[in-house]
Amino acid sequence: MAKNQLSERDYLQSYNIHNYDVPLTSVDITIFTVLDNALNVLLVKRAQHPALGKWALPGGFIDLKKDRTLEHTAQRKLKEKTGVRTSYLEQVASFGSKQRDPRGWSVTVAYFALIDAAEIQLTHDERSEEVAWVPVKKVLNSTKLAFDHNAILERCYERLQGKVQYTSLPVNLLPEEFTLSELQSTFEIILDSTIEKKSFRRRILDADILQETGNMRTGSNRPAKLYRVQNQGENFMFSRNIEGPR
Amino acid sequence: MAKNQLSERDYLQSYNIHNYDVPLTSVDITIFTVLDNALNVLLVKRAQHPALGKWALPGGFIDLKKDRTLEHTAQRKLKEKTGVRTSYLEQVASFGSKQRDPRGWSVTVAYFALIDAAEIQLTHDERSEEVAWVPVKKVLNSTKLAFDHNAILERCYERLQGKVQYTSLPVNLLPEEFTLSELQSTFEIILDSTIEKKSFRRRILDADILQETGNMRTGSNRPAKLYRVQNQGENFMFSRNIEGPR
DNA sequence: CGAATAGTGTCTATAAGACAGTATATC
DNA sequence: GATATACTGTCTTATAGACACTATTCG
Numbered sequence: 001m002a003k004n005q006l007s008e009r010d011y012l013q014s015y016n017i018h019n020y021d022v023p024l025t026s027v028d029i030t031i032f033t034v035l036d037n038a039l040n041v042l043l044v045k046r047a048q049h050p051a052l053g054k055w056a057l058p059g060g061f062i063d064l065k066k067d068r069t070l071e072h073t074a075q076r077k078l079k080e081k082t083g084v085r086t087s088y089l090e091q092v093a094s095f096g097s098k099q100r101d102p103r104g105w106s107v108t109v110a111y112f113a114l115i116d117a118a119e120i121q122l123t124h125d126e127r128s129e130e131v132a133w134v135p136v137k138k139v140l141n142s143t144k145l146a147f148d149h150n151a152i153l154e155r156c157y158e159r160l161q162g163k164v165q166y167t168s169l170p171v172n173l174l175p176e177e178f179t180l181s182e183l184q185s186t187f188e189i190i191l192d193s194t195i196e197k198k199s200f201r202r203r204i205l206d207a208d209i210l211q212e213t214g215n216m217r218t219g220s221n222r223p224a225k226l227y228r229v230q231n232q233g234e235n236f237m238f239s240r241n242i243e244g245p246r
Numbered sequence: 247m248a249k250n251q252l253s254e255r256d257y258l259q260s261y262n263i264h265n266y267d268v269p270l271t272s273v274d275i276t277i278f279t280v281l282d283n284a285l286n287v288l289l290v291k292r293a294q295h296p297a298l299g300k301w302a303l304p305g306g307f308i309d310l311k312k313d314r315t316l317e318h319t320a321q322r323k324l325k326e327k328t329g330v331r332t333s334y335l336e337q338v339a340s341f342g343s344k345q346r347d348p349r350g351w352s353v354t355v356a357y358f359a360l361i362d363a364a365e366i367q368l369t370h371d372e373r374s375e376e377v378a379w380v381p382v383k384k385v386l387n388s389t390k391l392a393f394d395h396n397a398i399l400e401r402c403y404e405r406l407q408g409k410v411q412y413t414s415l416p417v418n419l420l421p422e423e424f425t426l427s428e429l430q431s432t433f434e435i436i437l438d439s440t441i442e443k444k445s446f447r448r449r450i451l452d453a454d455i456l457q458e459t460g461n462m463r464t465g466s467n468r469p470a471k472l473y474r475v476q477n478q479g480e481n482f483m484f485s486r487n488i489e490g491p492r
Numbered sequence: 493c494g495a496a497t498a499g500t501g502t503c504t505a506t507a508a509g510a511c512a513g514t515a516t517a518t519c
Numbered sequence: 520g521a522t523a524t525a526c527t528g529t530c531t532t533a534t535a536g537a538c539a540c541t542a543t544t545c546g
Binding site for chain 4 (some may be wrong): 441
């Protein structure tokens with residue numbers, strides 16, 4: 001076993017990745033927001049081969065020089081498209097196969113992000129000439145996205161819906177101050193189902209994750225208390241799911 | 247934009263992955279089983295650089311010729327180490343960074359598998375001279391695994407513990423026929439906590455996921471009914487977590 | 493019979509759903 | 520006052536935990 005007599009240093013010095021057949025590896029992000037009472041996803045129109053002209057999830061290759069971790073790559077992509085640096089970002093799954101990209105064996109690590117649409121500034125670069133918010137339902141029903149992005153979007157959507165049943169994730173889709181009704185509406189939009197008002201308020205308030213800001217949202221009716229999240233960044237997990245109407 | 251005037255065919259013909267800096271991409275599997283009333287994980291001792299001689303999770307590179315999907319790569323690795331083809335296999339997360347592997351930027355897609363220890367035959371190849379079941383707690387407390395495998399194991403363990411609170415996953419660690427007490431014990435070992443017997447039996451039986459086989463497990467006491475899972479492969483999700491003692 | 497493990501009856505506790513009622517703003 | 524939305528009281532329901540009880544086997 002001559003190989004094993006090499007020191008690790010010698011081994012590493014003689015190692016060259018270009019001698020191996022490796023897959024392409026990229027990161028794609030499903031950026032969700034709520035617009036016009038619907039869950040929307042950010043899509044970019046591809047300005048380059050392959051799948052030129054098709055709508056796709058924003059994403060791209062890892063920059064071996066600039067990115068130190070996968071999460072970094074995801075944050076960088078998020079920043080490039082939305083101008084926003086921090087928001088809720090969660091890794092969902094990786095998709096890899098011989099034929100998902102015509103260039104060859106490829107793996108993509110999919111993330112989803114939640115952002116408040118009001119705070120962002122859509123931007124685009126030379127690789128994607130158009131950027132747009134599109135309702136998730138519309139995409140899933142009638143848009144053929146580039147690569148396997150329909151499947152990726154579906155998985156991210158499932159993950160989001162699943163987690164909304166037992167976490168406080170939707171706070172990440174709202175501005176800093178919001179009312180309980182606004183929060184409930186956000187839950188309902190994601191779950192695509194109504195939630196009983198009293199149950200919802202009890203659940204959220206008992207969890208002790210919000211604090212009153214002291215301000216009120218006024219309108220042509222009784223003003224509502226405004227809240228903010230108590231520990232920004234922490235996501236509360238309930239031990240029981242929201243179940244919806246019986 | 248001359249680039250965009252290329253046809254996709256021409257683009258693909260001129261595309262060569264070796265012109266790009268790409269990360270290494272691999273798959274690692276945390277294979278869990280229950281042995282001697284403890285959750286164990288399968289480790290291999292590395293027989294090659296890097297991290298030669300260190301214990302590691304089984305894994306390896308994608309074989310661009312043989313593997314059609316990531317899941318395929320995972321199943322192949324599982325088969326190579328255990329001789330088992332099908333068992334419960336779930337993708338957990340991908341870990342990627344500049345420094346997790348001394349050879350350079352690398353990404354690994356981590357899976358966990360659940361198998362019945364009784365049904366497997368440990369095997370090893372020239373790349374790993376030793377294969378062993380080791381209690382998860384022991385590894386986490388006192389073993390420095392290769393690369394970032396401690397972190398990967400930890401994440402897989404967390405995921406397993408988390409899911410066991412609201413699914414029927416542990417059935418995948420048992421032989422085809424088992425008693426409710428055996429199932430409960432498996433849950434308890436994973437959760438590292440006791441479960442109230444009546445609650446457990448009610449929960450499992452009410453979920454209607456098991457069927458009596460008609461056989462009994464005998465011993466030096468009252469015989470116990472043997473059950474098998476009703477829909478092999480489907481994992482039941484409860485809408486409430488097991489909560490443990492109050 | 494005793495020991496051991498299987499399996500049940502039933503009370504309490506917790507948190508969700510249902511739904512009607514009250515509160516407070518604007519116009 | 521009418522309308523609209525905020526917010527609460529309280530009953531029912533579902534399911535988990537506690538714990539004592541009964542059942543069935545072996546030796």
